[in-house]
Amino acid sequence: MSEAETIADIGAGPSKVGGPRENRARFIEALLGLVAWGLLYSQLDAFAAWFTHDFLRLTEGGHMAGAVEFFVADAPKVLMLLVLITFIVGITRTFLTPERIREILAGRNELAGNVLAAILGVPTPFCSCSAIPLFLGFLQSGIPLGVAMSFLITCPVVNEVALAMLYGIYGWKIAGLYAALGMAKGVLSGLLIARMRPERFLEPWVADLVRPAHGTQSEEADNSLRMNWTARIDSAIVSVRETLAGVWHYLVAGIALGAAIYGYIPVEFVGQYMGKQAWWNVPVAVVLGLPLYASAAGVFPIFQALLSKGAALGTSMAFMMSVIGISIPELVMLRKVIKPPLIWTFVGFVALGIVIVGYVFNLLI
Amino acid sequence: MEIRVYISCCGAEKTLAAVQQAVKQAGVTAHVEVVNDYAEIARAGILSTPAVKIDGRTVVSGRVPQVTDLVTSLITAASKATTS
DSSP states (O other), X not given: OOTHHHHHHHHHSGGGGOOHHHHHHHHHHHHHHHHXXXXXXXXXXXXXXXXXXXXXXXXXXXXXXXXXHIIIIIHHHHHHHXXXXXXXXXXXXXXXXXXXXXXXXXXXXXXXXXHHHHHHHTTSOOOHHHHHHHHHHHHHTTOOHHHHHHHHXXXXXXXXXXXXHXXXXXXXXXXHHHHHHHHHHHHHHHHHHHHTOGGGGBOHHHHHHHSGGGOOOOTTTTHHHHOOHHHHHHHHXXXXXXXXXXXXXXXXXXXXXXXXXXXXXXHHHHHHHHSTTOTTHHHHHHHHHTTOOOOHHHHHHXXXXXXXXXXXXXXXXXXXXXXXXXXXXXXXXXXXXXXHHHHHHHHHHHHHHHHHHHHHHHHHO | OEEEEEOSSTTHHHHHHHHHXXXXXXXXXXXXXXXXXXXXXXXXXXXXXXXXXXXXXXXXXXXXXXXXXXXXXXXXXXXXXXXX
């Protein structure tokens, strides 16, 4: 978040921002924190094994041992990854403010704009209500509707939290494929939508607003340049705190559901309905997942549990992406600026894209 | 002074409460206007809500502001208003 320094800046001039010495100390503190994080994280598996088998003396391979190990190993892992990711994303966001993203996207030609929009969509946090002002801001500065749609589609589907958790638990190949396919989907959808002359589906007041005469410049576009490391780290810590406060109930529910699936749903059942051989399960997973909404942190434990029970990777991935990708409140908000045909096109592209991603995963891995 | 609070949904109440408390703490007289119309928000150049403008200057956008930060901004804005 970029605004802390605006306040500091008009608050009391440069003295308020903190000198270079304070900056360095804060930076070192953050580095030490990262090292401590790494040490703790590397010991989690060993700790879980010790806790389950030596401390609680549960028999290896038993239902209970499995569920307990899931809890004491994966829950803290997911939580720690979440803290690290939101911190890193928090720092990134002090550089990539919405104003900066708009600046980067404005004036690009079509393809480059779509690709950049898809890339920038990854680390951008996206709550359904922040979407509209950002979307309008993009259009106002002359960013083509197709490019704005690329951003809008990639932003929730390739989620930085899901990405980092996939990387942390399943490795870079799966995480990389997820990101690449998700972005490709955003780019292609945006390009195709642009072919539909989508401008006619803007609500009239939006069309008025984006006519050049109304173009507004936001005066704080260069904020990020003035921010120092103390401010960046502080703002990242605030975003970690806010994210945890916002998602912990999803996380707990997700982990509990995951553990229940892990402990009590038989492998044969999951394998039969969610395995690779059932070709129809990818679209079904998407249809089930689209109307549901949970944050990535909440779906991830469920995803993990399904996978460990023999569900196909593509099917589980499709379910996860469709749960985090679209939410009903977001569509209701979008309806205020664009007309139903474009909304349905948007939903259609998101759904179709996820189905394709699911099949590709099932084919490749 | 003129305070405009731009809100859509997330953090709307918290932001308003923070602004009201900050006005009280800073001891300034201010007219607080709530803007929740998307067209207005877009025209004001706000890219993420909640956002607060004091006398036309954006002091926060994209998050719920801290009361202490708002107080500082309010006092600065007040002193600017009297000197100019």
